[in-house]
Amino acid sequence: MSKAVEIVEVAPRDGFQPIGPWIPTETKAAFLRRLAAAGLRRIEIGSFVSPTAVPQLRDTADLLEVAARLPGLRPQVLVPTARRAREAVQAGARFLVYVLSASEAHNQSNVRRSVAESVEDYARLLDALPGDVELRINLATAFDCPFDGRMAVGPVLELVRRLVAMRPDVEICLCDTTGRATPDHVAQLCAAAAACCPQVANWAYHAHDTYGLGLATTYAAYQEGVRVFDAAAGGLGGCPFAPGATGNVATEDVVWMFERMGTDTGVSLEALLPVAQDAAALPGASAGGRARQALGPCAAAEERITSLEKSAR
Template sequence: MTATVDLVEVAPRDGFQPIGPWIPTETKIATVRRLAAAGLRRIEIGSFVSASAIPQLRDAAALVEAAAAIPGLRPQVLVPTAKRAREAVAAGARFLVYVLSASEAHNWSNVRRPVAESAEDYARMLDALPADVAVRINLATAFDCPFDGRMAVPPVLDLIGRLAALRPDVEICLCDTTGRATPDHVAQLASAAAARCPDVAAWAYHAHDTYGLGLATTYAAYQAGIRVFDAAAGGLGGCPFAPGATGNVATEDVVWMFERMGIPTGVALDALLPIAADVAALPGASAGGRARAALASRGACPVPEAAGAAAKAQA
């Protein structure tokens, strides 16, 4: 097992998108800057989608421009179609996250077409992309669908295989869209996917915490070999097209867990906690997570004791 993990902060996209009251663009940019200053080097800053479908994300182009000026930041934007990918690239985006669902019902709900059409559209997007644009696939409902229920592993593996064959040098993220995945299911799919598609550049995991299993499934993914993890400051989130889904696993909880285990995240927890508190307090936000309250009750925001402390005690 490698000694570090790579965290992808998704609050500015997945966390903000279900919030009704408009969040000023200046507030979003300031939040991205603060998150980057806390050590988060990958941030999903927005999405190029229909402004009528998700009004909160209509300022994605402004966020792309602002993020480009933040030293050391690798911003990414979500796109649901090749058409939106062209818009994102034209706005200056250089890391695209193409989203499609493993389940037919959710893909229809999310992008109004069959999964096969989304896969074909993804292939067209790849053919048209400039060479300097990185790509990631977000495979929504990889474990559970709000309409169809638990997803069987074999058909999801078949879809992953078809997508990976189109271009293996991408990152593929297995998404627990509803928060109903269990640790054993996550471990099974993650292990099987890596064995089925050994040439994939990297694997990622996206957890929601609807049933309080976000950290448990994140750790299960880690044990299965995944080293890239999505999380949202303040535990914000909730998919507008997945009824009942609540927020993402909280970034501060994930940082605390891994650092406590002696696995570096590169994120300063004491700098992250005030940001998480601020975004959790946004009007209309649906917040989650446990670390903020636990650390606040101690009157401090310490970095968790890690494996180094145990080693020192044994010396």
């Protein structure tokens, strides 16, 4: 298997969505440009959802136009229903992320319908999807639900089988929505999913860092062959419909870990760090991660001082 990994930057959607103060569209556009300049080629730029439920994302259609002007960028947008998927396609989206939950309670909280109803809705989306539109499934609460607790592997696998049978060529992302997954649980489900559905070419993993395990679970998924990972610059994030969930694993932390392992990410950490700093400083943002502090201006100054002291000796 290839050692290289692909990082999907989700701060403009998952990171910005819980922020209360309005982030101007031009500020969001500037983040997109800077993230792309740092080498990120897949960015989840927003979501087609109710502007009443998630007002921060009401300008996603405008950001699609910005993303279309960035060479080499594959912008993706999240959609919770087939109706929202149609709106996204009409606005120019060519990479959709359909989200549903493995747990009944969270699916009701998130999209106001049962899991079975979401599966039926997904079938309607497939029937109407244009041939030039890429598709991914985000399976939320694949490991843990804020209402139902730890998810058993068996029922989650059964849901994965049903979705794969409907269209096997989609990318499937197993999501730790609450950040309560442990490395062994992630490894178990990733291995079992790959074994039961070998026809799936691309598996992805979405980590939150609520308990400081985001990097550990990301590495566990990597060991089981996953090569696509979601992360958010500045460690931003938090699900409005998952009480207690905090930010995503920080992109800068993930890049640092993989590069330190000798695994190519295609991302310039030097270019990413100032973007992550600015993301973390957004009013109302809930930031996380460690690499910014470890590699930031103070660390650089200490390194220069140490170098000068060595020269003096």
